[in-house]
Amino acid sequence: PSNYSPPPFPYFPLPSYLPAFPLPPHQAGMISFETLPFPAGLAAFLARRSRKDARERRQRTTFSQSQTSLLEGEYCGTEYISRPRRCQLAESLQLSETQIKIWFQNRRAKDKRMEKAVTDQQFRYLTMAGMGYPSPHCFPPLLPSDLPSPHSQEQTIMQRGHEMQFK
Numbered sequence: 001p002s003n004y005s006p007p008p009f010p011y012f013p014l015p016s017y018l019p020a021f022p023l024p025p026h027q028a029g030m031i032s033f034e035t036l037p038f039p040a041g042l043a044a045f046l047a048r049r050s051r052k053d054a055r056e057r058r059q060r061t062t063f064s065q066s067q068t069s070l071l072e073g074e075y076c077g078t079e080y081i082s083r084p085r086r087c088q089l090a091e092s093l094q095l096s097e098t099q100i101k102i103w104f105q106n107r108r109a110k111d112k113r114m115e116k117a118v119t120d121q122q123f124r125y126l127t128m129a130g131m132g133y134p135s136p137h138c139f140p141p142l143l144p145s146d147l148p149s150p151h152s153q154e155q156t157i158m159q160r161g162h163e164m165q166f167k
Helices: 040-054 065-077 083-093 097-130 150-166
Strands: none
Touching: 065 083, 065 097, 083 097
16 A cells, blocks of 8 residues: 555545635635624723723822711711712812712712621521521620730640640
């Protein structure tokens, strides 16, 4: 079989409408990523995204302690602020009405997040109680001032390790 030659590539016959040699992608009718047809919603999203990326982002507002405490006091009175009161606050705090409005929105979102965390924690306690674990309510809650410093934790761990060695 020295006169054996492999069948021509490709090993299956090509339909007559296909060329027998490779063509560059643009001649073969292939579509590039840039010319892919997108659904209308996606095309609009991509257009908005490119406009958004093109403009410079506004610097994040950092509220002073006095501004925050005044806003917190106002929030304790009411979670929703009226437009006239928003105008008064904006003027007295030297902020825009929009900044005041967004601060209140963010503060309500924070409350909602904190409430959800408490609910989730209560659910975990109930789940643990159902599994026979002791109730965490028999232990006093730790307040930030009650928490040990990292240094005292190391000492406690070392002391416990030392105690365990001698038991």
